Amino acid sequence: MTRVLEQTVPVTFRYAVHFTHGLFQAHNPVLCTALASATGEPAKVLCVLDGGVSQAFPDLGARVAAYFAAHADALHLVAPPLTVPGGERVKQEAGWVRAVQDAIHMHGIDRHSYVVVVGGGAVLDMVGFAAATAHRGVRLVRVPTTVLAQNDSGVGVKNSVNAYGKKNWLGTFAPPYAVLNDLTFLTALEDRDWLGGLAEAVKVALLKDAAFFAWLEEQAGALVARDLEAMEYAVYRCAELHLAHIAGAGDPFELGSSRPLDFGHWAAHKLESLTGYALRHGEAVAVGLALDCTYGALQGMLPETDWQRVLRLLLALKLPVYVPELGTSAQDPADPRGVLSGLNEFREHLGGRLTIPLLTAIGHATEVHAMDADVLRRSVELLRDLHDQPRGASWLPTPTLAS
Amino acid sequence: MTRVLEQTVPVTFRYAVHFTHGLFQAHNPVLCTALASATGEPAKVLCVLDGGVSQAFPDLGARVAAYFAAHADALHLVAPPLTVPGGERVKQEAGWVRAVQDAIHMHGIDRHSYVVVVGGGAVLDMVGFAAATAHRGVRLVRVPTTVLAQNDSGVGVKNSVNAYGKKNWLGTFAPPYAVLNDLTFLTALEDRDWLGGLAEAVKVALLKDAAFFAWLEEQAGALVARDLEAMEYAVYRCAELHLAHIAGAGDPFELGSSRPLDFGHWAAHKLESLTGYALRHGEAVAVGLALDCTYGALQGMLPETDWQRVLRLLLALKLPVYVPELGTSAQDPADPRGVLSGLNEFREHLGGRLTIPLLTAIGHATEVHAMDADVLRRSVELLRDLHDQPRGASWLPTPTLAS
Numbered sequence: 001m002t003r004v005l006e007q008t009v010p011v012t013f014r015y016a017v018h019f020t021h022g023l024f025q026a027h028n029p030v031l032c033t034a035l036a037s038a039t040g041e042p043a044k045v046l047c048v049l050d051g052g053v054s055q056a057f058p059d060l061g062a063r064v065a066a067y068f069a070a071h072a073d074a075l076h077l078v079a080p081p082l083t084v085p086g087g088e089r090v091k092q093e094a095g096w097v098r099a100v101q102d103a104i105h106m107h108g109i110d111r112h113s114y115v116v117v118v119g120g121g122a123v124l125d126m127v128g129f130a131a132a133t134a135h136r137g138v139r140l141v142r143v144p145t146t147v148l149a150q151n152d153s154g155v156g157v158k159n160s161v162n163a164y165g166k167k168n169w170l171g172t173f174a175p176p177y178a179v180l181n182d183l184t185f186l187t188a189l190e191d192r193d194w195l196g197g198l199a200e201a202v203k204v205a206l207l208k209d210a211a212f213f214a215w216l217e218e219q220a221g222a223l224v225a226r227d228l229e230a231m232e233y234a235v236y237r238c239a240e241l242h243l244a245h246i247a248g249a250g251d252p253f254e255l256g257s258s259r260p261l262d263f264g265h266w267a268a269h270k271l272e273s274l275t276g277y278a279l280r281h282g283e284a285v286a287v288g289l290a291l292d293c294t295y296g297a298l299q300g301m302l303p304e305t306d307w308q309r310v311l312r313l314l315l316a317l318k319l320p321v322y323v324p325e326l327g328t329s330a331q332d333p334a335d336p337r338g339v340l341s342g343l344n345e346f347r348e349h350l351g352g353r354l355t356i357p358l359l360t361a362i363g364h365a366t367e368v369h370a371m372d373a374d375v376l377r378r379s380v381e382l383l384r385d386l387h388d389q390p391r392g393a394s395w396l397p398t399p400t401l402a403s
Numbered sequence: 404m405t406r407v408l409e410q411t412v413p414v415t416f417r418y419a420v421h422f423t424h425g426l427f428q429a430h431n432p433v434l435c436t437a438l439a440s441a442t443g444e445p446a447k448v449l450c451v452l453d454g455g456v457s458q459a460f461p462d463l464g465a466r467v468a469a470y471f472a473a474h475a476d477a478l479h480l481v482a483p484p485l486t487v488p489g490g491e492r493v494k495q496e497a498g499w500v501r502a503v504q505d506a507i508h509m510h511g512i513d514r515h516s517y518v519v520v521v522g523g524g525a526v527l528d529m530v531g532f533a534a535a536t537a538h539r540g541v542r543l544v545r546v547p548t549t550v551l552a553q554n555d556s557g558v559g560v561k562n563s564v565n566a567y568g569k570k571n572w573l574g575t576f577a578p579p580y581a582v583l584n585d586l587t588f589l590t591a592l593e594d595r596d597w598l599g600g601l602a603e604a605v606k607v608a609l610l611k612d613a614a615f616f617a618w619l620e621e622q623a624g625a626l627v628a629r630d631l632e633a634m635e636y637a638v639y640r641c642a643e644l645h646l647a648h649i650a651g652a653g654d655p656f657e658l659g660s661s662r663p664l665d666f667g668h669w670a671a672h673k674l675e676s677l678t679g680y681a682l683r684h685g686e687a688v689a690v691g692l693a694l695d696c697t698y699g700a701l702q703g704m705l706p707e708t709d710w711q712r713v714l715r716l717l718l719a720l721k722l723p724v725y726v727p728e729l730g731t732s733a734q735d736p737a738d739p740r741g742v743l744s745g746l747n748e749f750r751e752h753l754g755g756r757l758t759i760p761l762l763t764a765i766g767h768a769t770e771v772h773a774m775d776a777d778v779l780r781r782s783v784e785l786l787r788d789l790h791d792q793p794r795g796a797s798w799l800p801t802p803t804l805a806s
Binding site for chain 2: 002003005006010011012013014015016017018019101105111112129132133134135137155157168170172173175236243246254348350352
């Protein structure tokens with residue numbers, strides 16, 4: 001009586017990630033060539049700007065307009081750029097998605113037209129969600145302006161806004177049409193954002209590439225001193241490792257339970273929320289990495305010398321390894337005020353079985369399906385002690401497991 | 404200076420389409436086996452019901468509850484089923500997507516839990532959009548209850564709601580986790596919905612399968628007489644052809660300009676809107692097929708004898724080939740009150756170049772990129788004359804192109 005048709009739908013997404021300088025200088029061909037038009041007419045473009053970036057580069061709007069004017073044969077800017085607030089509030093406040101979709105509707109942006117968004121990760125996430133759900137997806141060109149967005153979130157396949165008080169509750173998987181990384185934008189970043197973005201580079205090096213980790217150790221001083229060339233390589237290599245993982249790990253749309261790239265992220269997401277987003281994502285990831293590496297070392301999974309290298313690199317990059325909110329993790333996993341409850345929230349967001357990536361060595365990871373609350377509490381204490389130790393500009397404490 | 408990383412993201416979606424009777428009878432294993440749990444815990448299920456279906460089957464809620472109670476070892480119904488209005492209004496009215504997401508949030512439905520939706524195409528579309536954007540996609544199990552949803556929209560990879568006065572403006576591409584076609588639901592349909600759904604079967608037969616078209620000609624009488632066995636095959640074969648197209652045509656997420664399955668749909672979408680959705684989708688598709696086939700015949704692309712077979716089959720299935728709103732197409736393509744403006748709206752929704760599928764023979768289609776307004780006007784007149792001809796219960800006029 002019952003018949004079954006088994007359906008298999010293969011879909012292949014392709015996009016290019018460009019690394020350039022001065023994207024909106026009239027002679028720079030990157031934007032022009034990335035936005036092909038199939039119809040012979042100039043490609044229709046709606047541009048959305050991050051208000052924080054516009055503030056750092058007050059002539060940005062004018063430069064964008066001038067670029068489009070200089071390339072009017074190939075590109076048609078449908079309206080003056082739309083400016084939205086930068087930072088997490090644009091994902092937090094209702095109405096911004098609708099504002100972007102109003103503009104998409106009003107200016108007749110269709111599936112073969114473009115939304116070009118210039119901004120940090122939060123703005124890319126929000127505009128990405130608006131674009132992905134308009135006409136079931138109009139073409140999104142991301143121009144990430146922070147280290148974190150250029151080397152991690154901006155090159156990936158996700159978008160989102162917050163809802164029900166939860167980060168990224170609403171969103172889709174939707175690869176961009178293209179990503180244009182303009183390194184010049186990084187020069188305007190505050191130190192904490194310049195350095196914070198490197199936490200994702202440390203993370204992916206720890207998971208995938210011991211040589212890149214060693215390079216980060218060597219270049220830590222240059223990176224802290226805001227050497228743009230060093231940053232350029234750090235961003236490029238980190239983006240490359242992320243892209244290779246998304247393409248090659250077999251589950252880009254996260255249909256399963258495993259999320260190896262979310263190393264250190266269960267605690268990071270919770271700490272962001274516990275601090276009301278005062279702790280920024282990269283900083284929270286640094287603390288999360290410190291916590292999970294310490295946990296692994298205490299469990300005997302990660303050699304102590306590797307653990308010491310991780311902690312010393314984070315400290316050398318002036319990234320936090322402890323915040324007071326972590327201390328409350330030394331309580332009950334069921335208490336939502338404590339970081340330990342982040343374990344369950346992480347499982348809930350993914351669904352299925354709890355799956356946490358942990359290191360076995362620098363460059364090599366495995367997965368566990370439970371974490372011991374006592375060992376996590378000891379990890380937190382160890383990090384608090386390390387955090388409390390005096391350190392100078394040129395020397396760092398050497399952490400030890402023995403207490 | 405400029406470097407480029409080329410990214411390729413291959414994603415493979417898999418889902419099964421089951422055909423069964425009495426899905427919610429306690430002994431029917433289909434639902435139970437389709438909803439696997441990875442954790443060993445019973446699978447968490449939020450159930451959403453179409454109010455129209457609940458009205459036709461007043462014991463549906465109780466039967467669903469009884470089914471879950473009988474299978475409590477494998478399935479956990481998180482709450483009494485949520486009932487939403489049936490029909491287009493559920494896509495038209497703001498608030499229903501949020502109502503479904505409120506329930507998803509409140510009951511902790513995650514990416515490894517299930518939303519089971521029982522209803523017609525509009526309800527599947529709306530709930531599908533809510534599910535696809537919650538946690539970037541929770542598992543959606545569709546239980547379509549109409550011919551149209553079982554043989555066409557419900558087995559595909561799209562969801563949507565209406566916005567800005569436009570059908571399907573908001574939505575995503577998101578394959579379901581499973582589709583469970585329960586033929587028993589069809590017995591409650593009004594005649595116009597029973598027959599209207601066959602328009603998609605005629606369409607896919609015309610595009611892909613002359614033998615299926617001939618079968619529809621033979622079985623037209625049985626189908627009109629509501630023979631369930633004939634309908635079962637019609638639904639199965641139509642679903643099978645749709646699934647094969649989605650899987651095999653190379654562009655399931657419609658990244659290009661070509662949409663061969665949208666044969667007859669440019670006019671259909673416009674007629675639905677012009678009639679304020681009084682004309683149902685299947686009926687509108689029948690008129691759209693009649694129009695585009697007549698256009699093709701007048702252009703000499705489709706042999707007159709094939710065209711006659713198409714019109715006679717539509718008439719034999721008691722499907723409309725003309726509605727007064729089509730008459731207004733005899734005006735200006737720029738006038739949004741006329742059906743001809745549907746051509747441009749169709750192009751806008753897809754973006755890129757206008758691409759219209761047209762037949763060269765029964766079972767064979769090609770594409771054109773423009774339609775002649777004069778020939779369309781003559782097509783409309785021809786269909787109006789045919790519509791005005793008297794016809795009996797047992798005989799049909801033979802349409803001719805000569806006028």
